[in-house]
Amino acid sequence: MGRAPCCDKKGLKKGPWTPEEDKLLVDYIQANGHGSWRLLPKLAGLNRCGKSCRLRWTNYLRPDIKRGPFTAEEQKSIVQLHGIVGNKWSMIAAQLPGRTDNEIKNYWNTHLKKQLRRMGLDDPPPGPAAGCPAARHMAQWETARLEAEARLSLLSSSGAAATTTITAATTTTSTSSSSTTAGPVAAAATSPADVFLRLWNSSIGDSFRKLAVVAAGSSSPSRADVTKDAVKQEEEAAPAGDDSSAASNEVEAATMAVDEYQMFLDFAGEELGLFHGRYGGFSLFPPVDLLEASLETAFK
DNA sequence: AATACTATCAACCGCTCATGA
DNA sequence: CTCATGAGCGGTTGATAGTAT
Numbered sequence A: 001m002g003r004a005p006c007c008d009k010k011g012l013k014k015g016p017w018t019p020e021e022d023k024l025l026v027d028y029i030q031a032n033g034h035g036s037w038r039l040l041p042k043l044a045g046l047n048r049c050g051k052s053c054r055l056r057w058t059n060y061l062r063p064d065i066k067r068g069p070f071t072a073e074e075q076k077s078i079v080q081l082h083g084i085v086g087n088k089w090s091m092i093a094a095q096l097p098g099r100t101d102n103e104i105k106n107y108w109n110t111h112l113k114k115q116l117r118r119m120g121l122d123d124p125p126p127g128p129a130a131g132c133p134a135a136r137h138m139a140q141w142e143t144a145r146l147e148a149e150a151r152l153s154l155l156s157s158s159g160a161a162a163t164t165t166i167t168a169a170t171t172t173t174s175t176s177s178s179s180t181t182a183g184p185v186a187a188a189a190t191s192p193a194d195v196f197l198r199l200w201n202s203s204i205g206d207s208f209r210k211l212a213v214v215a216a217g218s219s220s221p222s223r224a225d226v227t228k229d230a231v232k233q234e235e236e237a238a239p240a241g242d243d244s245s246a247a248s249n250e251v252e253a254a255t256m257a258v259d260e261y262q263m264f265l266d267f268a269g270e271e272l273g274l275f276h277g278r279y280g281g282f283s284l285f286p287p288v289d290l291l292e293a294s295l296e297t298a299f300k
Numbered sequence B: 001a002a003t004a005c006t007a008t009c010a011a012c013c014g015c016t017c018a019t020g021a
Numbered sequence C: 001c002t003c004a005t006g007a008g009c010g011g012t013t014g015a016t017a018g019t020a021t
Helices: A019-032 A040-044 A050-061 A072-085 A089-094 A101-118 A134-157 A161-173 A176-180 A192-201 A203-215 A223-240 A243-270 A288-298
Strands: none
Touching: A019 A040, A019 A050, A040 A050, A050 A101, A072 A089, A072 A101, A089 A101
16 A cells, blocks of 8 residues: 655755744744644745654754753763663653754764763674673663663652653563562562562563573574563463473573673673762662572562 | 865654544 | 554664864
8 A cells, every 4th residue: 555655745845944944934833833734834834844844843943942962961861761761762852851852862873872882881793703792781781771770760669750751661661571570569669679679570670581591592692682582482482381381481590690680780880880879878789699589589 | 275084963764653534 | 443644753864064184
Protein backbone atom coordinates (compact mmCIF):
# COMPACT_ATOMS: atom_id res chain seq x y z
CA MET A 1 0.00 0.00 0.00
CA GLY A 2 2.52 2.56 1.14
CA ARG A 3 1.85 5.70 2.97
CA ALA A 4 1.12 8.88 1.06
CA PRO A 5 3.63 11.67 1.53
CA CYS A 6 2.86 14.04 4.38
CA CYS A 7 2.23 16.79 1.91
CA ASP A 8 2.17 17.56 -1.74
CA LYS A 9 5.83 18.15 -2.29
CA LYS A 10 5.43 19.92 -5.60
CA GLY A 11 6.41 23.51 -5.23
CA LEU A 12 6.84 23.38 -1.48
CA LYS A 13 9.98 24.93 -0.14
CA LYS A 14 12.57 22.82 1.65
CA GLY A 15 15.78 23.57 3.43
CA PRO A 16 16.71 26.30 5.89
CA TRP A 17 14.06 28.66 7.11
CA THR A 18 14.31 32.39 6.45
CA PRO A 19 13.59 34.96 9.17
CA GLU A 20 10.48 35.96 7.23
CA GLU A 21 9.13 32.42 7.30
CA ASP A 22 9.93 32.16 11.00
CA LYS A 23 8.01 35.33 11.66
CA LEU A 24 4.99 34.14 9.69
CA LEU A 25 4.96 30.88 11.61
CA VAL A 26 5.45 32.44 15.04
CA ASP A 27 2.87 35.15 14.42
CA TYR A 28 0.31 32.66 13.25
CA ILE A 29 0.80 30.20 16.10
CA GLN A 30 0.81 32.92 18.72
CA ALA A 31 -2.43 34.27 17.33
CA ASN A 32 -4.25 31.02 16.58
CA GLY A 33 -2.34 28.11 18.03
CA HIS A 34 -1.00 25.50 15.68
CA GLY A 35 -4.22 23.53 15.31
CA SER A 36 -3.86 21.10 12.46
CA TRP A 37 -0.29 21.11 11.23
CA ARG A 38 -1.44 20.02 7.85
CA LEU A 39 -3.60 23.07 7.40
CA LEU A 40 -1.30 25.49 9.15
CA PRO A 41 1.05 26.39 6.27
CA LYS A 42 -1.81 27.43 4.03
CA LEU A 43 -3.46 29.45 6.77
CA ALA A 44 -0.20 31.06 7.79
CA GLY A 45 0.80 31.86 4.23
CA LEU A 46 3.79 29.54 4.23
CA ASN A 47 4.98 27.52 1.27
CA ARG A 48 6.04 24.62 3.48
CA CYS A 49 4.59 21.30 4.45
CA GLY A 50 2.95 20.99 7.83
CA LYS A 51 5.54 18.58 9.03
CA SER A 52 8.30 21.04 8.32
CA CYS A 53 6.37 23.75 10.19
CA ARG A 54 5.86 21.52 13.19
CA LEU A 55 9.52 20.64 13.30
CA ARG A 56 10.61 24.24 12.98
CA TRP A 57 8.26 25.26 15.76
CA THR A 58 9.00 22.46 18.19
CA ASN A 59 12.74 22.41 17.66
CA TYR A 60 13.55 26.06 17.21
CA LEU A 61 10.84 28.67 17.48
CA ARG A 62 8.92 27.60 20.57
CA PRO A 63 9.27 30.37 23.14
CA ASP A 64 10.12 28.03 26.02
CA ILE A 65 13.15 26.57 24.31
CA LYS A 66 16.34 27.00 26.23
CA ARG A 67 19.22 27.67 23.92
CA GLY A 68 22.93 27.63 24.64
CA PRO A 69 25.32 25.01 25.89
CA PHE A 70 24.21 22.14 28.08
CA THR A 71 25.06 22.47 31.75
CA ALA A 72 26.99 19.79 33.60
CA GLU A 73 23.77 18.88 35.39
CA GLU A 74 21.95 18.47 32.12
CA GLN A 75 24.78 16.35 30.76
CA LYS A 76 24.61 14.06 33.74
CA SER A 77 20.86 13.79 33.41
CA ILE A 78 21.14 12.88 29.77
CA VAL A 79 23.72 10.20 30.43
CA GLN A 80 21.70 8.74 33.26
CA LEU A 81 18.42 8.86 31.43
CA HIS A 82 19.97 7.40 28.33
CA GLY A 83 21.23 4.57 30.47
CA ILE A 84 17.67 3.91 31.51
CA VAL A 85 15.56 4.50 28.43
CA GLY A 86 18.10 4.31 25.61
CA ASN A 87 17.49 6.40 22.51
CA LYS A 88 14.11 7.60 23.64
CA TRP A 89 14.99 11.19 22.99
CA SER A 90 11.51 12.56 23.53
CA MET A 91 11.38 10.83 26.89
CA ILE A 92 14.72 12.29 27.86
CA ALA A 93 13.69 15.70 26.59
CA ALA A 94 10.59 15.57 28.74
CA GLN A 95 12.85 15.54 31.80
CA LEU A 96 14.92 18.49 30.64
CA PRO A 97 12.76 21.58 30.47
CA GLY A 98 13.50 23.77 27.50
CA ARG A 99 15.47 21.17 25.62
CA THR A 100 14.17 19.43 22.53
CA ASP A 101 14.53 15.81 21.60
CA ASN A 102 16.38 16.82 18.46
CA GLU A 103 18.82 18.94 20.41
CA ILE A 104 19.47 16.20 22.93
CA LYS A 105 19.87 13.64 20.19
CA ASN A 106 22.40 15.83 18.41
CA TYR A 107 24.20 16.56 21.62
CA TRP A 108 24.39 12.91 22.46
CA ASN A 109 25.71 11.95 19.05
CA THR A 110 28.26 14.73 18.82
CA HIS A 111 29.42 15.29 22.38
CA LEU A 112 28.40 12.74 24.94
CA LYS A 113 29.05 9.68 22.82
CA LYS A 114 32.59 10.87 22.34
CA GLN A 115 33.06 11.70 25.98
CA LEU A 116 31.83 8.30 27.05
CA ARG A 117 34.04 6.65 24.47
CA ARG A 118 37.03 8.45 25.91
CA MET A 119 36.02 7.19 29.33
CA GLY A 120 35.78 3.70 27.94
CA LEU A 121 32.03 3.65 28.41
CA ASP A 122 31.03 3.19 24.82
CA ASP A 123 29.74 0.03 23.21
CA PRO A 124 32.66 -2.12 22.17
CA PRO A 125 33.88 -1.70 18.61
CA PRO A 126 32.80 -4.51 16.31
CA GLY A 127 35.05 -7.43 15.64
CA PRO A 128 37.16 -9.86 17.63
CA ALA A 129 39.93 -7.31 18.14
CA ALA A 130 37.78 -5.30 20.55
CA GLY A 131 39.88 -4.04 23.38
CA CYS A 132 37.57 -4.87 26.29
CA PRO A 133 35.42 -7.88 26.99
CA ALA A 134 31.75 -7.35 26.39
CA ALA A 135 30.93 -8.06 29.97
CA ARG A 136 33.10 -5.18 31.03
CA HIS A 137 31.21 -2.77 28.85
CA MET A 138 27.93 -4.08 29.97
CA ALA A 139 29.04 -3.67 33.52
CA GLN A 140 29.95 -0.07 32.83
CA TRP A 141 26.65 0.71 31.24
CA GLU A 142 24.73 -1.09 33.89
CA THR A 143 26.59 0.77 36.58
CA ALA A 144 25.47 4.06 35.17
CA ARG A 145 22.00 2.70 34.78
CA LEU A 146 21.99 1.33 38.29
CA GLU A 147 23.01 4.66 39.65
CA ALA A 148 20.27 6.45 37.81
CA GLU A 149 17.63 4.01 38.91
CA ALA A 150 18.81 4.25 42.47
CA ARG A 151 18.45 7.98 42.32
CA LEU A 152 14.96 7.68 40.94
CA SER A 153 14.05 5.15 43.58
CA LEU A 154 15.20 7.47 46.30
CA LEU A 155 13.31 10.38 44.83
CA SER A 156 10.15 8.40 44.47
CA SER A 157 10.40 6.93 47.94
CA SER A 158 10.61 10.46 49.31
CA GLY A 159 7.27 11.10 47.66
CA ALA A 160 8.43 13.63 45.12
CA ALA A 161 5.48 14.09 42.82
CA ALA A 162 7.68 15.62 40.18
CA THR A 163 9.27 12.27 39.51
CA THR A 164 6.05 10.65 38.45
CA THR A 165 6.70 10.82 34.73
CA ILE A 166 10.27 9.67 34.94
CA THR A 167 9.33 6.81 37.20
CA ALA A 168 6.79 5.74 34.66
CA ALA A 169 9.47 5.90 32.01
CA THR A 170 11.67 3.68 34.09
CA THR A 171 8.90 1.21 34.57
CA THR A 172 8.48 0.79 30.84
CA THR A 173 12.03 -0.45 30.53
CA SER A 174 11.51 -3.19 33.03
CA THR A 175 10.66 -6.63 31.87
CA SER A 176 7.40 -8.09 32.97
CA SER A 177 9.11 -10.57 35.21
CA SER A 178 10.93 -7.87 37.11
CA SER A 179 7.83 -6.72 38.89
CA THR A 180 6.87 -10.16 40.03
CA THR A 181 9.66 -10.41 42.56
CA ALA A 182 9.38 -6.88 43.88
CA GLY A 183 7.29 -7.17 46.94
CA PRO A 184 6.77 -5.23 50.12
CA VAL A 185 10.50 -5.07 50.60
CA ALA A 186 10.84 -2.90 47.57
CA ALA A 187 7.93 -0.72 48.54
CA ALA A 188 9.34 0.03 51.95
CA ALA A 189 12.95 0.44 50.93
CA THR A 190 14.75 3.36 52.49
CA SER A 191 18.13 2.19 53.75
CA PRO A 192 21.08 1.57 51.46
CA ALA A 193 20.60 -2.15 51.72
CA ASP A 194 16.93 -1.73 50.93
CA VAL A 195 17.78 0.38 47.97
CA PHE A 196 19.94 -2.43 46.75
CA LEU A 197 17.19 -4.95 47.25
CA ARG A 198 14.87 -2.78 45.26
CA LEU A 199 17.40 -2.61 42.51
CA TRP A 200 17.95 -6.29 42.55
CA ASN A 201 14.23 -6.88 42.33
CA SER A 202 13.97 -4.46 39.44
CA SER A 203 14.98 -4.84 35.81
CA ILE A 204 18.60 -4.51 36.92
CA GLY A 205 18.38 -7.85 38.60
CA ASP A 206 16.84 -9.27 35.47
CA SER A 207 19.68 -7.88 33.43
CA PHE A 208 22.20 -9.53 35.69
CA ARG A 209 20.49 -12.84 35.43
CA LYS A 210 20.12 -12.66 31.69
CA LEU A 211 23.71 -11.65 31.20
CA ALA A 212 24.92 -14.51 33.27
CA VAL A 213 22.90 -17.07 31.36
CA VAL A 214 24.37 -15.90 28.08
CA ALA A 215 27.90 -15.43 29.36
CA ALA A 216 27.95 -19.08 30.27
CA GLY A 217 27.69 -20.13 26.65
CA SER A 218 29.11 -17.32 24.57
CA SER A 219 32.49 -15.79 23.83
CA SER A 220 32.09 -12.03 23.55
CA PRO A 221 28.81 -10.77 22.18
CA SER A 222 27.98 -7.09 22.21
CA ARG A 223 25.78 -5.76 24.95
CA ALA A 224 22.85 -5.53 22.61
CA ASP A 225 23.37 -9.09 21.51
CA VAL A 226 23.68 -10.25 25.07
CA THR A 227 20.32 -8.77 25.93
CA LYS A 228 18.67 -9.97 22.76
CA ASP A 229 20.01 -13.45 23.10
CA ALA A 230 19.06 -13.63 26.72
CA VAL A 231 15.51 -12.63 25.94
CA LYS A 232 15.42 -15.14 23.11
CA GLN A 233 16.66 -17.86 25.37
CA GLU A 234 14.04 -16.97 27.89
CA GLU A 235 11.34 -17.04 25.25
CA GLU A 236 12.52 -20.36 23.95
CA ALA A 237 12.61 -21.81 27.42
CA ALA A 238 9.18 -20.55 28.40
CA PRO A 239 6.87 -22.50 26.04
CA ALA A 240 8.49 -25.76 27.11
CA GLY A 241 7.09 -25.11 30.54
CA ASP A 242 10.25 -26.47 32.10
CA ASP A 243 10.17 -24.75 35.43
CA SER A 244 13.06 -26.66 36.86
CA SER A 245 15.40 -25.66 34.06
CA ALA A 246 14.27 -22.07 34.33
CA ALA A 247 14.91 -22.17 38.04
CA SER A 248 18.35 -23.66 37.61
CA ASN A 249 19.12 -21.00 35.06
CA GLU A 250 18.19 -18.36 37.57
CA VAL A 251 20.34 -19.89 40.24
CA GLU A 252 23.24 -20.18 37.86
CA ALA A 253 22.65 -16.63 36.74
CA ALA A 254 22.58 -15.40 40.27
CA THR A 255 25.90 -17.02 40.99
CA MET A 256 27.50 -15.46 37.98
CA ALA A 257 25.88 -12.15 38.71
CA VAL A 258 27.95 -11.97 41.87
CA ASP A 259 31.05 -11.90 39.70
CA GLU A 260 29.50 -9.29 37.48
CA TYR A 261 28.60 -7.31 40.51
CA GLN A 262 32.15 -7.35 41.75
CA MET A 263 33.09 -5.93 38.40
CA PHE A 264 30.55 -3.20 38.95
CA LEU A 265 32.16 -2.33 42.24
CA ASP A 266 35.57 -2.15 40.63
CA PHE A 267 34.39 0.14 37.92
CA ALA A 268 32.31 2.28 40.18
CA GLY A 269 35.42 2.95 42.17
CA GLU A 270 37.98 3.22 39.44
CA GLU A 271 36.25 4.79 36.51
CA LEU A 272 32.90 6.13 37.53
CA GLY A 273 33.92 8.51 40.25
CA LEU A 274 31.65 11.12 38.77
CA PHE A 275 28.66 9.16 39.90
CA HIS A 276 29.77 8.97 43.49
CA GLY A 277 29.63 11.12 46.57
CA ARG A 278 25.91 11.70 46.51
CA TYR A 279 22.78 10.24 48.09
CA GLY A 280 23.46 11.13 51.67
CA GLY A 281 26.94 9.71 52.00
CA PHE A 282 26.26 6.00 51.75
CA SER A 283 27.50 3.78 49.00
CA LEU A 284 24.94 2.63 46.52
CA PHE A 285 26.92 -0.51 46.02
CA PRO A 286 26.77 -2.82 49.00
CA PRO A 287 29.51 -5.35 49.48
CA VAL A 288 29.43 -8.66 47.66
CA ASP A 289 28.53 -10.63 50.78
CA LEU A 290 25.37 -8.61 51.12
CA LEU A 291 24.58 -9.36 47.51
CA GLU A 292 25.04 -13.04 48.10
CA ALA A 293 22.78 -12.90 51.14
CA SER A 294 20.19 -11.11 49.07
CA LEU A 295 20.42 -13.75 46.39
CA GLU A 296 19.75 -16.47 48.87
CA THR A 297 16.60 -14.68 49.92
CA ALA A 298 15.54 -13.88 46.39
CA PHE A 299 15.78 -17.42 45.08
CA LYS A 300 14.42 -19.28 48.08
C1' DA B 1 46.12 31.52 0.98
C1' DA B 2 44.24 27.26 -0.48
C1' DT B 3 42.68 22.90 0.42
C1' DA B 4 41.23 19.00 3.12
C1' DC B 5 39.25 17.32 7.01
C1' DT B 6 36.19 17.39 11.06
C1' DA B 7 32.45 18.91 13.99
C1' DT B 8 28.07 20.67 14.54
C1' DC B 9 23.24 21.03 14.12
C1' DA B 10 19.02 22.19 11.48
C1' DA B 11 16.17 19.83 8.65
C1' DC B 12 14.42 15.91 6.20
C1' DC B 13 12.79 11.08 5.64
C1' DG B 14 10.43 7.12 6.68
C1' DC B 15 8.38 4.64 10.01
C1' DT B 16 5.06 3.68 13.90
C1' DC B 17 1.30 4.85 16.76
C1' DA B 18 -3.10 6.94 17.94
C1' DT B 19 -7.45 8.25 16.61
C1' DG B 20 -11.70 8.70 14.30
C1' DA B 21 -14.91 7.47 10.56
C1' DC C 1 -12.86 -4.50 12.76
C1' DT C 2 -10.65 -2.09 9.05
C1' DC C 3 -8.79 1.67 6.92
C1' DA C 4 -7.27 6.45 6.30
C1' DT C 5 -5.14 10.21 8.23
C1' DG C 6 -2.39 13.15 11.23
C1' DA C 7 1.08 13.55 14.68
C1' DG C 8 5.22 12.31 16.62
C1' DC C 9 9.58 9.89 16.93
C1' DG C 10 14.24 8.34 15.85
C1' DG C 11 17.73 7.88 12.33
C1' DT C 12 20.12 10.11 8.79
C1' DT C 13 21.65 13.71 5.72
C1' DG C 14 23.64 17.86 4.13
C1' DA C 15 25.11 22.61 4.65
C1' DT C 16 28.12 25.34 7.05
C1' DA C 17 31.66 26.73 10.29
C1' DG C 18 35.88 25.77 12.33
C1' DT C 19 40.48 23.73 12.37
C1' DA C 20 44.54 21.48 10.59
C1' DT C 21 47.90 20.84 7.03
